[in-house]
Amino acid sequence: MHVNLMHVTRRTLKSDHYGNIFSLHLGSLNTVVVNSYSMVKKVLTDQGNCFIHRPTNDVIERLTKCQGLTFNNGYSWKQHRRFTLSTLKFFGVGKRSLEFIIMEEYKFLHQSIMDTNGLPFDPHYIINNGVSNIICSMVFGKRFEYTDKRFLNMLSLMSKALKLQTSVFIQLYGAFPRLMDLLPGPHKELFSCFHQVCAFIKEEVDKHRADWDPSSPRDFIDCYFTEIEKRKHDLEAGFHEEGLQYAVLDLFVAGTETTSTTLLWAFVYMMKYPEIQEKVQAEIDKVVGRHRRPSIDDRPCMPYTDAVIHEIQRIGNVVPLSVPRMTNEDTILEGYFIPKGTQIIPNLTSVLCDQTKWKTNHSFDPQNFLNAQGEFEKPEAFIPFSIGKRSCPGESLARMELFLFFTSFLQSFYLSSPDGTQTSLDFKFGMTLSPKPFKISFTPR
Ligand code: HEM
Structure with missing residues (x-):
């Protein structure tokens, strides 16, 4: 199923206050924030090969030349x-x-x-x-x-x-x-x-x-x-x-x-x-x-x-949002289409405080x-x-x-x-x- 990023935003935010994925526009980059242990694991390991790049922009380019x-x-x-x-x-x-x-x-x-x-x-x-x-x-x-x-x-x-x-x-x-x-x-x-x-x-x-x-x-x-x-x-x-x-x-x-x-x-x-x-x-x-x-x-x-x-x-x-990643190819995550070049933020806070995973989370x-x-x-x-x-x-x-x-x-x-x-x-x-x-x-x- 191919849905655009706006679709991701509307569907997850409407159905779930703390959505597992939602998109926003940060600087010049389409960005998807990924929440909860199961979703972050999917992005970083199960489908990790599609999410392995780092995004770049003029600031990073100027600071590190990538x-x-x-x-x-x-x-x-x-x-x-x-x-x-x-x-x-x-x-x-x-x-x-x-x-x-x-x-x-x-x-x-x-x-x-x-x-x-x-x-x-x-x-x-x-x-x-x-x-x-x-x-x-x-x-x-x-x-x-x-x-x-x-x-x-x-x-x-x-x-x-x-x-x-x-x-x-x-x-x-x-x-x-x-x-x-x-x-x-x-x-x-x-x-x-x-x-x-x-x-x-x-x-x-x-x-x-x-x-x-x-x-x-x-x-x-x-x-x-x-x-x-x-x-x-x-x-x-x-x-x-x-x-x-x-x-x-x-x-x-x-x-x-x-x-x-x-x-x-x-x-x-x-x-x-x-x-x-x-x-x-x-x-x-x-x-x-x-x-x-x-x-x-x-x-x-x-x-x-x-x-x-x-x-x-x-x-x-100490690294609450990890270091941003970027899709290195078009990919489908939980049924949502995420184009190549989308910035991905694995929200580690949502995992380290995931209420389903910890006896005391906060x-x-x-x-x-x-x-x-x-x-x-x-x-x-x-x-x-x-x-x-x-x-x-x-x-x-x-x-x-x-x-x-x-x-x-x-x-x-x-x-x-x-x-x-x-x-x-x-x-x-x-x-x-x-x-x-x-x-x-x-x-x-
Ligand atoms: C408590 C200490 C530390 C924490 C919580 C931490 C956490 C992290 C996190 C969350 C990332 C992003 C990984 C990803 O994108 O999946 C990262 C990357 C990285 N860390 Fe650490 N780190 C720590 C200590 C160190 C130390 C001591 C070094 C020195 C060797 C180091 C070197 C790096 C480097 C070079 C990367 C980039 C790796 C890459 O892009 O391939 N970190 N770290």
């Missing part, structure tokens, strides 16, 4: 995806060596927090820096000091850019690029942020090229140089110096903001629910004790802590991940990293970081909001959904 991984498509995307996954694995993802890198970084975080002497502070920048250092050690082959002003500025530009991306000015730029080019506004700020972050990356790439030794790759950048050599006759694959810059940008941005925002939510929920914090600490004391640091091998023995971390990810919902409840015996159990609707062939390539890295950082913090510190203040669950909306700035005290246990 190179690298996140906004790339077709053959070049496939080659970059394969290369990125195997290179991350080569540098430790899914292996013990990654645990070592994370725990070395924890030592720096621990010291910085000890330096606060239990006084309230805003944890955003140090957490952002600590988390970013994990992906930086794989991509740039080094970490950056928390006092490195230039790097702190990069992190702040990145956070700002992610917020600006959802500004109405960016939508307007998508619709009227030539006109908007003549006007000042947040779109100009966004371009400037990206320009500065790209300049920083280019400088790092140039330094790498100066002493590159193909026989001993130090990091992602070195491996990409080798790939450029290997693929010099395969132009379509898009491995060249510019592609390298955007591939690094993708990992740097995606590998920093999402995980650090999740940790910030973890702090917020632990301040808000001190009784849950105490239960996590009791489990850490029982399984790990106080004389050694937690290890990834402890996770199977810590069902309650594992449930709390998953619940933080579910309710924190509030914080670790029981969502525990069965009657108190064992950890993961419902199928837990998909904060998305699912299917284009799902998040950083999932296992992020999961390891979240477990090790979270348990190490709670092993050493009691987390509380400054005297007399109520912990707020207010959020800021951008490409990611993050808590509003807050202060926290870390008191040694």
